[in-house]
Each structure stands twice: as structure tokens, then as C-alpha cells.
Amino acid sequence: MTRLCPTLARLLLTASLGLALPAHAVPATPVVTEARQTRIAQVADAPTRQALTEMLFILHQQWRSEDMLRQPPAQTLHAGSPFQAVNDYPDTGRMADVFAAGVVGALDERGDIGVVEPFALPYPHTYTWRKVRFLDGGDIALDAPARSGVTISVGQQGQALTLSQPAGALRTPESLDGELTIALPKSTPHADFTPADLGKPRTLGDFAFTLRSIDGHRVEIGVTQADGVSPQGFNSNAVLIEALDAGGQPLFNHVRLWGSATPLDARVQAFDHLSAQAAAGTLTVPDTATLLDRAGFRETGGQLRARYAFQGQVARVRVTLMVPGGATLTRPLATSVLPLGHTLRNMDLTPLALAGSVYDHVAPDRPQELSRQDVAARLTTARIEREGQPVIRFGYPDVLSDRFIAPATRFGLDRAVSVTFLDSRGKPINVREGQAYDRVEDGIRFDPRQFPVAPVRAKGRLSVTRMISFERHALPVDGSVAGVTVRDNLVLLDPARLPYVQSPMVLTAADATGRALRQTGAMALDNTGGPPVMAVFFQGTVARLDATLPGPVETVPVDFDVPLR
Incomplete structure (x- = not known):
């Protein structure tokens, strides 16, 4: 598998968490074009060709981020303040204990590990990993992994580990040893x-x-x-x-x-200028960092x-x-690595070694569903740009039923949909679905170039799905019901013994204080001869467990009329 060079990996981290992006003048068309890729292919020098490839990818990520910035939200989503979690603990020392113990490594299908934090820590912090332990009992020190034929690279201030293992000799990581450093502000x-x-x-x-x-x-x-x-x-x-x-x-x-x-289109123009020089053989660079310097990415x-x-x-x-100069806290890390979201075979799970509870400040206040009368008033429509293409996007408030109803089903886009495009005189435009427009998950994408005249408005009718009611079950945590096993912060649900355990299902837990616990993640355990057992970890000892399942639904007709300019 191709791995990104460290320079590109660092820049992509910055793109997701705070990249140096321009304030104005975003290219209207996609950055990655056949012409630019062809020009890169014409570059004879391999390091320069690789640097141009990576620079173009960075520009593409910036362009997508600008696209996301412009899009108005389809729904309002609330979030807890980062200081809410910190204030759950009597002092920063206790907070650091709980945070460090609650960190989990999420193993993806490629064998790479991403850090899952128990809550959003507002203070600057880093992870220093020293050892990867494997299920076969062996381990690899990160300062000398090559002796085993394994290459390990660490990025994102320790929040991502990339493992490259020899083909045919793949080993499954079980845990990480390391240290957490938290820089408290003065x-x-x-x-x-x-x-x-x-x-x-x-x-x-x-x-x-x-x-x-x-x-x-x-x-x-x-x-x-x-x-x-x-x-x-x-x-x-x-x-x-x-x-x-x-x-x-x-x-x-x-x-x-x-x-x-600095506008993004100015950086794209710099790429075009530099790539033309490279294709002509008048420019060579040893690496991506040098090319980015030439393009003005590191301006001051x-x-x-x-x-x-x-x-x-x-x-x-x-x-x-966060004014620097406060105390520095360090905590040892013995972090479990779990294939969250995947199916496990031949593995016996044990509870996480936590140091305290982490609470969910948002989910308990989330509304469950709109009333039938509120659907039309709360539905939103907007004309947005998505990767250079106009989309009529529909939005629905943040409600619990979103866990059970996909956007395409919510707006009736998986069924027949009625839409008419109008010209500047209000006259319908005769166009066909699949040629001038098509349905996407949350709206209708259209191509103005396929219209005989410019579309000015679009109107139509949606068949919006809402959930009439939910099915709820209080699950005993004392082992009195077959199919429900609670081991401290680990919950095991066997659908073969508990018929209403299914996917999708919302599982919520509370500790002995009655406060809602944050969920770490879930996975499936292979159950020979039966459906997989559901395994769910929570950030605290489970004293109460509730399951919410989808109930009956109904459709509500809603008319829409949206300007396209």
C-alpha cells in the first residue's frame, strides 16, 4: 500500500485541524484536472514529479475545505463546551487520570491505528508511543521497529500510527504503551x-x-x-x-x-507556473517541502x-x-487497541481499565422527532455548491430518528420525487432526470450546462419520512436476562437470545449517579452458528442500560420552492 510522505501527512493534518488557507478567491472549478495531471506526468525528474503530485492533492483538500466552509448547515447541531468535561472533575490531576485511562486505539481495516479520545480536551497535548503489543504475545519498540520487518510512522501529534507489515505475516495489534503529556495553561x-x-x-x-x-x-x-x-x-x-x-x-x-x-486561486496559479517549469525541465526540487516554499505556502x-x-x-x-506557562502533566498510557466498527473472531474481550466516568453532555438533550405539524416548517432547502456542482440540498433538524432514517429515505429521494425547474419567466424547463439532474443522498444535483435555458428556480414536492414512535427496552445489568451481559464498562448483547437486539439500535448507559456515559465504540463478535454478538464499550461502569429501536413511520408531503441563483 502506498504511504504518504511525512511532509504531506503533516500538511493534511493541518488541513483537517487548521490549515493555512486563503480568505477569498476560491477557484470555481475543481483543482484536480486532467490537464494538470497530464502536465505532472510530463515531468522527468521523479522527486519533482512526486512533489507536484502531493502539492496538487493538498490544493484539492484546501478547495474542498473552502467548499465546506461556504455551505450553510442543513441542520443545527449543538455541542458541549470543551470545558464542560474538564469541569466534571475536582481538579486537573483527576481529569488527566480519567482522560489517559479512557484513551483507546481504533484499528482500521488496513491495520493502522487512530487514537480515540474519551472527551475533547481543550488543552494542548501530545502522545509519545513507545511500544506496540500484538495478540500473539510479541511486541515492537517504536524506536527500533525495522528489526521485525515492520515500519511504524507516527503523525498528528501521536494521534495516528501507520503500520506497514510484511505481506503474509500480518500481526494484530492489541495495545500501545506510551505517555500522555498535557500542557496546562497559566x-x-x-x-x-x-x-x-x-x-x-x-x-x-x-x-x-x-x-x-x-x-x-x-x-x-x-x-x-x-x-x-x-x-x-x-x-x-x-x-x-x-x-x-x-x-x-x-x-x-x-x-x-x-x-x-493569500487567495487559494493564487496558489493554484503558482502550481500551474511551477509545474510548467518542471515539465519544461527548468525546475527540479528535492522534496515537497521545498516546492511548497517556492509556492509561498509558508509565507509570513x-x-x-x-x-x-x-x-x-x-x-x-x-x-x-491558553496562555502557556502552566504545569505540565504526564500520565502513562496502556491503551487497548480495538477494531471498532468491525467484526472480531476468536477474541475474548475484557473491560477497559478506566479511572472514572466520562459523561455525555449532548445526547440526553437531543430531541427525538418532529411532530407531523412541524415537519414542513422545520424542513430547510438551500442551493449549495458541492465540489464544483450545484445541489439543491434538503435539511432536517438534529433528532434521534436520524439514527434510523437515512437522508435519502427521510426526503423520499429513494422513491419517486417531483421537481420542476423554471426559467427567468417562471416557465417550466423540459429536462430529464439522469441527464440534466439526478438525485443524491440529501438533495438534487443539477448541471446547468445540460439545460436549454438557465434554471432560475426549482419547485416540487417531497415525501418526508418521520418516525411516529420508538420501541424502548430497559435492559437489566445484573445478568438476570439471558443475552445481556454487563462487565463493568463492557456490554455484550446476544441477538440469538434477545430477539429485539438488532441493527440499527441506540444503546445508552448511565453510571450509578444516573448521568449518561459516553460510548467509546462498538463492534461485533463472530458467533458460530448464530448472529454476531454486539459488544459496546462505555466510558464508565454501567449501572443502567436502555435500548431504543425504530418504530412505525409515516410520510408527510412537503412542497419546496428554492431559488437557484
């Missing part, structure tokens, strides 16, 4: 912004933060030194930017982009900008700075 000053505070800098520590814009679901914050010059020694991981809706509830943040004001000077997108309409923004 202080956590914060500033609140509303639209009335646009352009007004607020000083936090050595830096000044300025609200540049609040645009629906999007927020832009500028950062300089307190005296207004370009920020020096600034770490975006030490900043929390939260958004609250009109009701004061924190909104879920799904896009975070940090960088300068000017105001640093943070652009965030949230799942809801932003009414207020809070910026919190």
Missing part, C-alpha cells in the same frame, strides 16, 4: 464578540483578536501581536473559538481554517486569520487563549 483569558464588536480588537495575553465577520454560520477572527504587528510564536492549538446560537447554546464546529489572506507577515464554520446560526463568539 491562565485562560477569554473575550466575547457580538456583531456589534466588528473590527474592535481584544487583547488576550500577548495577542490581539479582532472579529472580522459573522456571516450566518461562519466566523472570521484576525490575530496579531498585541501591538498590531504580525503574530510571533502563535500556536493555533492554544486557542478555542466557540460560537453560540441565539439561545446561548454552543454550536458544533466542523471546519477550522487558519492562515493568511500580515494578520493571521481564523475562519470557522458552525452547524447553526451564530449569534455570539467566544475566543479563549
